[in-house]
Amino acid sequence: MVDQSKLxxxxxxxxxxxxxKSCVISNQRPSSTVEFKHTRNEKKATIGFNEQGICDACSYQQVKAQEINWKDREDKLVxxxxxxxxxxxxxVVVPGSGGKDSAFTSHVLKYRYGMNPLTVTWAPHLYxxxxxxxxxxxxxxxxxxxxLFTPNGKLHRYLTRAAFHNLLxxxxPFIVGQRIIGPxxxxxxxxxxxMYGENQAEYGNNVDDNYVPTMDRKFFSTQDPLEMVLGGEKVSDILEKTDFTLNDFAPYIPPDASYLQSKNVEVHYLGYYLPWDPQECYYYAVENTGFQANPERxxxxxxxxxxxxxxxxxFHYFTTRIKFGIGRATYDAAQEVRNGKITRxxxxxxxxxYDGEFPAKFYEDFLEYIDTTDDxxxxxxxxxxxPHLWKKDGTEWTLRHQVT
Structure with a gap:
């Protein structure tokens, strides 16, 4: 028997x-979706659990269901x-891709509340x-x-490759741009x-963020752009060894908090004001915005x-499974348990x-995009x-712990 405490x-x-004990998420889930450094040796905060073994996300779902006056919240929205x-x-500016969540957000703001939104999109790597x-x-x-804002493709590929090899x-780089494009x-x-859709705090990020309607302005730092770390590398180091210029990095440098304040820009979450349910957003988007599900899972x-x-x-979710033992099916299923769509x-x-399934469909496209061989x-x-998550049996890697 392996002593887990020594791994x-x-x-x-x-x-x-x-x-x-309520959903299927583990205590390995990181509590931040924007990871600037995140090397193997750097401490990472994770989702909280209470004494009954219930995660913060499930606890907050009970708050949503039993303690929040949603009529009062909607009045505040109006x-x-x-x-x-x-x-x-x-x-209002609504960032998004036209997926179910941003389609719901922009359509509700326009047709239910009479706003005129400008939607803005940080382009995917490969549509x-x-x-x-x-x-x-x-x-x-x-x-x-x-x-539709498409960043410098040469630089974006470089940063994506660096982020894969340095940080897995x-x-x-996409998440950084996605957070910045709206403000x-x-x-x-x-x-x-x-107006963004839901706050990721609902799913296990800093639980205190659920109780404020706005994005934390700490993200919009006054850090020296040359000291920023993107893809696990300092911008200054990238400039020294490549032909990129500091101007090329403009889309990745957060607007200064004082600049946003001078422009009176406020960043809110619609999920603070209206009860957020991703599956209901899907139904709404299909009915009202022409959104289509994929023909295959x-x-x-x-x-x-x-x-x-x-x-x-x-591949983002594949790498979260490697680092934290949590894949895409875990994230999806945990969220649907909380919203009462499926049982634990x-x-x-x-x-x-499904959690351990390798995403082979676009594997060759991914390797080409980050200029990386299979080996x-x-x-x-x-x-x-x-080592505390994985063990190798012969040539096969398996997780030491599976949800039951």
Missing amino acids: EAFFGLPNQVAFC ALLDRYRQKSGYD TRIGWENFEAWCHVGGHDNI HPFQ MMAARFDVPLV TPGTYSKYSSIDDKIDM EEAVHLVQK EFWATVDQFRS
């Missing part, structure tokens, strides 16, 4: 693995929107067919103006209100309608069936397998 845990993760409503031009069709439907069926986090465009077009999970616009998205027993079955891919992956 090394990368990222400062809890050495003893535990699963939520008052907020009235404050920013313009006689002409745009009233899927269904992703592009849903993006077009968002504009043409949903009826929205849109700015190929989505990090950046709001400041540029003098639209002081930005996403590799690594059972769902067909979440994060389906980028060929690289599934059903979730356990789905996780056991290099697996060598990098195996470096990030924490």
